Amino acid sequence: MATAVDNIAARYQEALLDPSLPLVQAWKERHPGARAVGVFPVYSPVEIVHAAGMLPVGLLGAGNQLEIAYADARFQSFICSIIKSTTEMALTGRLKVFDGLVFQGICDAARNLASVMARNLPGMRVEYLHLSQNQASPAAEDYLVGEYRRFQSAMEELSGRRVTEDGLRQSIAAYNRVRALVRVLNGLRARSPELVSALECYLLARLGATLPPEGSAPVLESALVAAQGRQARPKDRVRVVVQGSFCEVPPVELISALEEAGCYILDDDLLLGWRCYEADLPTEGDPLRSLARAYLNSVRFSSVRHGLDQPRATDLVAQAKQLRADAVIYLAAKFCEPALLDYALFRQALEQAGIPHLFLEFEEKMWLVDKPRNTIETFVESLLFD
Amino acid sequence: MQYQGRIHQLQRELMGRYYAEVTRVATSDGPRAAYLLVSGNPVELLRAMDMLPVYPEINDLQLAVRKESLPYILEAEEFGYSTDNCAYVKADVGIFLRGGKTSYAQIPRPSLLVCNFVGCNVYLHWFEQLAEYFKAPVFNLDVPFVRDLDGKPEPGDVAYLVKQLEQLIEIAEKITGRRFDYQRLKRAVALARDAEDLWSEIKHLNKSSPAPFDGYFDAGTLMAPMYCLRGTEEGLHFFQEAYREVSERVEQRVGVLSQERFRYVIEGPPPWPYYRTFRDLFSRWGAVAVASTYSTVGGTWEWGFRHDPQRPLESIAEHMMLHNVSNRSLLLRYEQIRRYLEEWHAEALVIHSIKSCRLFSAGQGDMLDYFSRGLGVPTLLVESDLEDPRYFAEAQMRNRIDAFFETLEHRRLAKRAPALKGGAEPGEGAKV
Numbered sequence: 035m036a037t038a039v040d041n042i043a044a045r046y047q048e049a050l051l052d053p054s055l056p057l058v059q060a061w062k063e064r065h066p067g068a069r070a071v072g073v074f075p076v077y078s079p080v081e082i083v084h085a086a087g088m089l090p091v092g093l094l095g096a097g098n099q100l101e102i103a104y105a106d107a108r109f110q111s112f113i114c115s116i117i118k119s120t121t122e123m124a125l126t127g128r129l130k131v132f133d134g135l136v137f138q139g140i141c142d143a144a145r146n147l148a149s150v151m152a153r154n155l156p157g158m159r160v161e162y163l164h165l166s167q168n169q170a171s172p173a174a175e176d177y178l179v180g181e182y183r184r185f186q187s188a189m190e191e192l193s194g195r196r197v198t199e200d201g202l203r204q205s206i207a208a209y210n211r212v213r214a215l216v217r218v219l220n221g222l223r224a225r226s227p228e229l230v231s232a233l234e235c236y237l238l239a240r241l242g243a244t245l246p247p248e249g250s251a252p253v254l255e256s257a258l259v260a261a262q263g264r265q266a267r268p269k270d271r272v273r274v275v276v277q278g279s280f281c282e283v284p285p286v287e288l289i290s291a292l293e294e295a296g297c298y299i300l301d302d303d304l305l306l307g308w309r310c311y312e313a314d315l316p317t318e319g320d321p322l323r324s325l326a327r328a329y330l331n332s333v334r335f336s337s338v339r340h341g342l343d344q345p346r347a348t349d350l351v352a353q354a355k356q357l358r359a360d361a362v363i364y365l366a367a368k369f370c371e372p373a374l375l376d377y378a379l380f381r382q383a384l385e386q387a388g389i390p391h392l393f394l395e396f397e398e399k400m401w402l403v404d405k406p407r408n409t410i411e412t413f414v415e416s417l418l419f420d
Numbered sequence: 421m422q423y424q425g426r427i428h429q430l431q432r433e434l435m436g437r438y439y440a441e442v443t444r445v446a447t448s449d450g451p452r453a454a455y456l457l458v459s460g461n462p463v464e465l466l467r468a469m470d471m472l473p474v475y476p477e478i479n480d481l482q483l484a485v486r487k488e489s490l491p492y493i494l495e496a497e498e499f500g501y502s503t504d505n506c507a508y509v510k511a512d513v514g515i516f517l518r519g520g521k522t523s524y525a526q527i528p529r530p531s532l533l534v535c536n537f538v539g540c541n542v543y544l545h546w547f548e549q550l551a552e553y554f555k556a557p558v559f560n561l562d563v564p565f566v567r568d569l570d571g572k573p574e575p576g577d578v579a580y581l582v583k584q585l586e587q588l589i590e591i592a593e594k595i596t597g598r599r600f601d602y603q604r605l606k607r608a609v610a611l612a613r614d615a616e617d618l619w620s621e622i623k624h625l626n627k628s629s630p631a632p633f634d635g636y637f638d639a640g641t642l643m644a645p646m647y648c649l650r651g652t653e654e655g656l657h658f659f660q661e662a663y664r665e666v667s668e669r670v671e672q673r674v675g676v677l678s679q680e681r682f683r684y685v686i687e688g689p690p691p692w693p694y695y696r697t698f699r700d701l702f703s704r705w706g707a708v709a710v711a712s713t714y715s716t717v718g719g720t721w722e723w724g725f726r727h728d729p730q731r732p733l734e735s736i737a738e739h740m741m742l743h744n745v746s747n748r749s750l751l752l753r754y755e756q757i758r759r760y761l762e763e764w765h766a767e768a769l770v771i772h773s774i775k776s777c778r779l780f781s782a783g784q785g786d787m788l789d790y791f792s793r794g795l796g797v798p799t800l801l802v803e804s805d806l807e808d809p810r811y812f813a814e815a816q817m818r819n820r821i822d823a824f825f826e827t828l829e830h831r832r833l834a835k836r837a838p839a840l841k842g843g844a845e846p847g848e849g850a851k852v
Contacts, residue, residue, distance in 0.1 A: 108785040110803065112504060112775045117782070139565055141541050143782035149750035150786045152569075161567075162749075167537055167544055168562035173583035177564070180576040184567075340544045340560060345552055369504050371778060375545040378500035378513075379552060 042257040043237040050240050051286065053096035053123055057244050058131050061089055069133040069193055074120070074147070075281040076140050076307035076338050077165055079182055079325050083136070084246070085197045085205040086189040092243030092308060093135070095119040098285045098401050100126075108150055109143070114369040115398035116282035117143045124155055134159035134192050136185075140281060140338035141372050159192050161185060169330045169341045178326035186322070202321040208247035210314040215254040216242060217309065222261060224300045224357055228268045230261040232276070232299035233289045243308045269298075272414045275359045276302035277350055278377070280336045282367035284396045291407040292363065296414035300357045302365075303336065310334050337372040346376060347383030354389050360417055361390040363410070368395045390417060425633075425669075427662045431641050434658055438648050439482075439525040445472050446520060446528035452596060453528040455550065459717045460538035460563065460744035462736045464612050464651040464727065465585065468605035469592045474528060476546070478644060480511040482524050484692030484807045492518070493808055506776040507807035509546045516553050531595050533558040534588065539565060539746035540779045557595070559588055563740045566748045573742060581737035602732070608651035609736070610729040615650055618659035620721040622666050626710050627764050629683070630675025632666045635764070636686045636709035637699045638676065647718050681706030682828060685760045687713045687753075687787065688772035688780050693809035701818055702770075705825040709770075711760035713753060714780075716745040720756070750783050754790055761797060768828060771801040775811055798831070800824040 049056050058070050070089040073080060080090035096119035105121035123129050135158060137148035145162070152160040163185060166174040186197050216239045223230045238257050242250040276292070280303040292299060310333040316324045333339060335349040354362050362384055366373035377393060384391045392413045394406055445453050454471040456463060458478065466473045483489040492514025493507055499517060501510050520527035533556055535547035544560065551558035561584050564577040589600045619642065626635050633639070642662060649655030669675075684702075686709045691698050702709070719725070725743035728735040741747055745756065757769060769791050773781045784801060792799040802820050805811035 106785075108789065109783060110773055110775075110781060110785060113778070113782055139541065142539075142778040145539075145541075145565065146750045146778075146783040150783045153751060153754075153786065153790065162565070164565045164567060166562050168560040168584055170560075171562065171580075171584050171587055173580050173587075174562070177576060177580040180574070180580075181564075184574055337545075338541075340548055342548065342551075342558065342560060345548075347552075371505065371542060372545065374502040374505050375509065375542065375549070377502070378496075378505075379549060381500040 040234070042253060042260060043234040046241055046253075047237055047286070050237060050244060051097050051099055053100045053119070053128055055091070055128065055131050058089065058091050061246070062131060070131060071134040071136060071189070071192070072129060072132040073136045074138070074144060075116075076336060077138055077310065077329060077333070078136050078163070078307060079185065081202060081205040081209050081321075081325060082182060082186050082189055082197065084208065085202040086186070086193040087195045088133070088189065088193050089246055091132070092240070092305065093120055094240065094243065094283055094305070095398050096123055097283070098287075098399050102399070112369055113143050114282055114367050116367065117147050119398055120147065121150060124151060129155065129158070132158070134161065134189075136161045136163065138163040138165055141370075143371075159188070161188050165329060165339075167340045169343070174330055175323070175326050178329060179320075179322050182322045182325055199321055203317050206315050206321055206324065207317045208251075210317070211251050212242040212247045212254065213309055213311055214314060215251060215258060219254065219258055219261065220301060220309070222258070226268075227271075227273070227298035227300060228266040229264045231293055232302060233286060233293065234261070236283075236286075236289060236302075236304045239305045239309055243305055270418070271296050271298045272417050273298050273300050273358065273360045274363050275300055275350075275354050275357060276304075276363045276365050277380070278337075278364045278366040278370075278373045279304050279396075280306040280338065280373070282370060282398065284365060285398065285400050285403070287403045288396055288400060288406060291403040292410055295407050295410035296418070297363070297410065300359055301353065303334075306334065306336055310336070337376040345379065345383070347379045350380055351383050351387045351389065354384075355387070359389070361392065361413070364391060364393045366393070366395055368397045426665050427638075427658075428641055430658055430661055431645060434645055434649065434654065437654075441472060442474060442528065443526045446526040452531035454532045454534055454592075455530040455547065456534050457536050457538070457540070457543050457547075458647050459536065459540055459543075459746035460740040461536050461647065461718065462534075462561070462585065462740060463647065464605060464608040464732070464736060465588065466534070467608040467651040468601060469589070469596060470598070471532065471592065471596065472528075473648065474530065475647060476512040476515075476550075477508055478648065479515060479522065479525075479527055480508045480807055481692045483511055483515075483522060484809075485695055486523060487693055487809065488523055489693060489807050490809055504775075506542045506546075507805055508776060509542060509549075511807050512546070513549070513553070516550070529554055530556045532556065532592065534561060535559065536561045536563065536740060538563045538740055538744060539748075540777075542779075557591070559591055561585070561588065561740070563747055566742060566752065569749070569751065571742065571748060571752050573738075577741060578734060578737045581741060582733050585733050585736060605732050606729040609727045609732040611653065611656050612651045612727045613729065615646065615656045615659045616719065616721045616726050618663040619646060620724075622659070622663055623711070623715075623722040625666050625670050628670045629765065630673065630677070630680040631683065631708045631710050632669035632674065632676060634676050634699070634709050635715065636690065636712040637695070639712060639715035640690060640695070643715055643718065676708055677703060677706055679706045680708055682768065682825060683708055683710045683764070683766040684768040684770050685709065685711050685757055685764065685766045686770045686772060687757060688784070689714045689774055689777055689806040690772065691774070691804045691812050692806055694804070694812045694814070697814060698817070701821045705821070707825060710764040710766050713745050713756060716756070719744050746779060750787070754787060757791070758795070768798040768800070768824075770824075771799065773801055773803045774806045775803070776805050776807055798824070798828055
């Protein structure tokens with residue numbers, strides 16, 4: 035029987051996955067003259083965009099909702115889906131709803147995509163951020179503050195509105211609220227996965243990456259209350275952590291298939307950039323410095339941030355142990371170089387720690403998930419009858 | 421008949437000595453090895469630290485040109501790497517798994533891994549993983565990518581990098597147990613500057629017709645001394661010899677090919693496992709690469725940048741950040757190619773798209789569109805790989821290249837055809 039949380043997630047599912055971005059279109063219609071900025075995964079200081087009076091929106095590909103007709107001519111066969119589907123959205127006019135686009139150096143393909151966008155979308159403001167990859171350097175913080183200040187000027191220029199320190203602190207507070215709700219929701223899932231599914235958590239987090247925080251927070255609050263009140267008994271499922279999908283998002287059918295095949299997904303790294311902080315950011319003091327410190331010191335591990343303080347494989351093993359997971363499913367986007375490179379180390383560490391794991395690749399354009407479902411079912415059975 | 425001049429012989433001798441030193445360091449208590457990456461590297465600093473620079477990418481390509489890379493790659497895939505990962509990384513992990521053994525040298529364990537993060541994100545993963553495998557210290561030199569569309573640095577970028585270089589010096593002092601010698605650094609930087617002068621001159625000499633050397637295949641020969649031995653007397657001597665030879669050829673109007681029929685610019689790294697085969701596919705058409713983007717991964721010295729012994733760290737930082745193709749955007753690369761086409765008098769562009777290196781290849785379809793449709797430059801895109809021999813399909817490659825040059829030839833004939841048929845503009849005599 036459908037419950038309140040089902041309804042909330044389902045109500046938005048179609049609109050969230052629609053590559054024509056109807057929720058953003060609707061927001062712009064309700065706010066004549068207001069601007070929207072698309073931000074490519076993973077790490078973007080969306081608070082700065084918001085403080086400039088614009089709507090930051092996650093560019094999360096087109097899933098299996100868009101046939102690639104033009105982008106294959108721009109990017110080769112060995113480039114991942116999200117690069118191509120985002121290009122396809124651009125070449126078919128679907129990104130016209132945006133006034134600016136933001137990219138960061140998460141991988142070589144994403145960086146080159148920024149150039150391709152700049153050339154193919156005349157008039158679009160395309161910003162590229164270089165986030166520090168030497169977090170051990172005492173100079174990194176000042177550098178990153180400078181980079182965010184540059185970005186702030188660009189956003190002010192685009193919106194025609196000056197960003198004040200107070201305004202930016204308010205935006206940080208607004209996103210703190212959304213992130214805290216997503217964090218609580220995910221905490222609930224980790225403790226009682228029968229109460230809220232991975233798919234619901236993903237859709238609700240995606241809502242936070244699409245609507246302004248003032249719009250998404252109340253929905254998330256309702257969903258959280260509904261999930262907490264849900265009557266459900268734990269099933270005999272395998273408890274897993276899903277890792278490797280921090281940028282490109284697997285089709286919802288595949289997320290569902292993972293759960294239907296007998297897994298409780300205790301945690302994952304879907305939409306990582308939108309929920310990467312383990313705690314609220316300070317809303318006092320220099321807000322640009324707060325953002326810089328948060329990126330340098332407080333974000334959850336990922337394959338596109340090279341802190342060097344501790345191997346990421348150690349983080350993954352610790353996470354699996356802390357959540358008392360039975361297994362790890364490494365779900366990597368096909369051709370995703372950062373995820374595929376990391377797998378080599380993750381695999382060794384998981385084996386050494388005695389944690390069973392399954393490697394799966396996905397593409398956005400997967401319409402049929404029977405094959406991965408069979409693979410997962412076999413994996414689950416092997417664990418249940420071990 | 422292709423050019424087989426003194427520089428090739430000299431390069432072989434030079435690299436032979438370099439790898440003898442690499443082996444010596446691996447098998448004795450000689451100076452310590454520091455791993456470094458090719459793109460926009462700060463080798464002068466390592467030279468001044470008396471550490472031997474060891475380049476995994478160059479080690480890998482040595483395997484590839486000897487057609488020995490595949491077993492190393494397969495070993496890394498067995499270990500956990502994907503078929504879709506960079507084959508340079510995999511070959512290098514293969515070298516690690518085989519205890520540093522190769523047919524051309526014993527590769528030493530690193531005392532320090534200097535990850536000069538110049539554009540390539542794979543570099544970060546690569547050295548992070550080597551640090552895990554070797555249990556060796558790694559230092560990420562975070563080089564801000566050029567964000568400005570005119571290729572200028574943002575305020576604070578260079579200072580940020582200089583501070584990291586100073587931090588690296590402190591780390592190296594601890595590892596080597598010696599105080600850093602700034603006079604030695606200035607000397608290394610001055611030697612680098614002199615070699616850069618000559619390398620730049622050599623590149624400009626290729627504007628001549630016939631081109632005295634191939635700006636891709638022969639430039640590849642010159643790249644190794646530029647990266648392995650920049651900042652040394654030996655490296656400078658090599659470039660003095662190279663300049664002498666190339667300028668003599670220009671004076672004597674001796675081209676790299678017996679007959680130069682096509683001048684093209686080429687983009688992307690070469691297929692090292694099939695280097696000679698690939699070269700022959702162009703030579704047989706009388707096609708010479710007059711310039712290449714690949715030969716600028718270490719530096720775009722032909723546009724005027726030089727290291728400066730009066731401000732050694734600042735100029736090292738500027739070089740790493742601003743003056744190499746790897747740390748600049750795709751759009752700045754379009755501009756670089758456009759200038760090559762124009763100033764080096766080329767009529768076509770060849771894009772060699774390789775699977776391993778997405779820094780180069782991601783978006784090359786857009787590049788094709790820009791040059792072909794946008795600027796009307798005949799452009800060919802072919803695909804293979806720089807390290808993995810499994811991706812080179814010789815017959816298909818030959819067909820594509822043959823078809824391209826046939827088309828170029830037809831275009832020339834078609835331009836002449838009206839004159840031959842007497843169809844010239846009124847008042848013009850028919851000319852052949």
